[in-house]
Amino acid sequence: MNWTADDVPDLHDRTMVVTGANSGIGLEATRELARNGATVVMACRDTERGEAAAADVRADVPDADLRVEACDLASLESIRAFAERLEGETIDVLINNAGVMAIPRSETDDGFETQFGVNHLGHFALTGLLLENLGIHEGRDSRIVTVSSAMHERGEVDFDDLQGEDSYDPWDAYCQSKLANVLFAYELERRLLTADANAESVAVHPGYANTQLQFRGPEQSGSRIWMAASRLANTVVAQSAEMGALPTLYAATAPDAEGGAYYGPGGLLNMRGAPERQASSDRSYDRETARQLWKVSSDLTGVTYDLPEPKAPSS
Template sequence: MGWTADDIPNQDGRRIVVTGANSGIGLEATRELARNGATVIMTCRSVDRGEEAASNIRADIPNADLRVEACDLGDLESIHAFADRLDDADLDVLINNAGVMAIPRSETADGFETQFGVNHLGHFALTGLLLETLGLDEESDSRIITVSSGVHERGEIDFDDLQSEQSYDPWDAYAQSKLANVLFAYELERRLLTADATAKSIAVHPGYANTQLQFRGPEQRGSRLRKAAMWVMNTVLAQSAAMGALPALYAATAPEAEGGAYYGPGGVMNMRGTPERQASSERSYDEETARRLWAASSDLTGVTYDLPEPKAEVSA
């Protein structure tokens, strides 16, 4: 039958941060983690929407241990403020889930193209700022989960135009940001291994899950036709958000989940079904691209990691 939420081991005593926890995959992941005893810190751009989501979960799970925190992944000041509020808290898991998809070009508070800024740079900064809270030097089972997308397979990292200022296509920008997610997850794992840290960095994708994410692009364009078409596709082709959350839940909780792996639905075209380990795109394994992206991300965000750079592989 495959791994489901019923297989989540007891999470009592574990503290987990989920970004974008007020809707979609983040909401469903939060629900199942809380159901199994975790303390979940729900980061949301809107505290009001976050509190509404928390109330929704508590109606289902009265003893859910939830904490709603403001954190706008498109604003480095907000990310720093959130990290400062958690700097004395020990964390076990960080699920980098929040994101935007295929929206008209706009910029974050810091002048980054929004999809690259929110989906990648915001999570790069947040992870770096929370790294010390994740027990890297202890015998712990801490994990950093980065949620990508199957669309990363069409992505390329354009170092000459990272912010899509010269040319912008909503889907190309989205694909670049999702490829950046996988490159980041793999490079973080290499650096953790080089540091002999016990934490794991794992990439996942939800397949095609029915969430509000798909509607934001058509809504921002004011396109009723595209919104209607997306509704039909979501109704006919997509799996539920709860199913889409399973790869992240597996990576975050399953004892057998491996660092440096990529997990996604194992059904038709990897769009639906229970989680399995999969291969990501050929570009995602390019270590030189990953190192360049890491350096660029650190320069852009001003966030550095106290981790050694892995040694480059030497060809025979």
């Protein structure tokens, strides 16, 4: 498959929500969605940066239909307020893209470890609150795309210390949160299928893309060596953010993208190249871990889904 941004279909009359739309993968996905006629709701923590990003897109796509809305995934209050502002509006595709990577330990407004809180719990809550907008029981063809990372392969969900209070390593916490993304995407697909809902849940990863994400950790930790190494890797190894956005765009728009699938770049070490369907880690297919994570996530966020628990597979 040699799928490119030129293959994005016509998206007029389609509304997409993109979290973290003001930079990196989210910005480039927003640009291509708008170029093909979609209405894009740019869900951004910082609306000033969001408006600047919208202006950047409009410089390329003068007729871009964009709307910047505040949505801080480190705050359940902000997530609920965002969902309330969208009440009654139709959403065709939700792209759970925003994230932080390998930062020193901190906590969200609600006391969650930030990487787990933003990367997973924030998106778990947001998706649940937007289910009605996605019309999953109304016969509409909607999709939820959750952006993970190839680093999820190193991840393990530590239910005894989810918030890293007893022991914290920035990379371990990041990998746990990215594994949680894939577990969530797969469990959501199973519940949608059980409910016979006309919606699909898809997981993706961007490979290694040149974005600002790689600099958050060294910036917050004050490591000059780490910062220099990140800049070198972004220059020498990484593909562009435009290329990194292709798996997201494919999952969100391609007619043949499949629910329950995992898409990423098919080139060198799955770090670059055109999107293809791939296998995720063995842990990501563990249905019991996914079920337990779902329950814990619902308990922590207070968000419940109007979806039945999937039946256990027959042996």
